[in-house]
Amino acid sequence: MALIMTTKGEMDDSLLERREGSHENDNEIVSWVEYWLEGELVHRSAHVQLKKNVFAEGISAMLG
Numbered sequence: 001m002a003l004i005m006t007t008k009g010e011m012d013d014s015l016l017e018r019r020e021g022s023h024e025n026d027n028e029i030v031s032w033v034e035y036w037l038e039g040e041l042v043h044r045s046a047h048v049q050l051k052k053n054v055f056a057e058g059i060s061a062m063l064g
Contacts, residue, residue: 004035006042011035016042027051 003010016035023030028050035043 004043006035006037008037008042011037011042 002013004013004016006016013035016037019034019036021032021034028048030046030048032044032046034041
């Protein structure tokens with residue numbers, strides 16, 4: 001039993017349908033978790049993991 005903050009307030013996760021997904025390309029890995037209540041999306045959490053150090057590449061490009 002875990003409480004999830006939803007658009008309807010805190011709810012027990014056992015009352016919700018959990019869906020997960022992910023997407024990957026050359027630059028990043030994205031994963032997400034969604035909670036649905038009776039066909040309505042009530043919560044989504046996402047995580048992005050960068051494969052490259054974009055900050056360093058951006059600074060290098062600016063310095064030319």
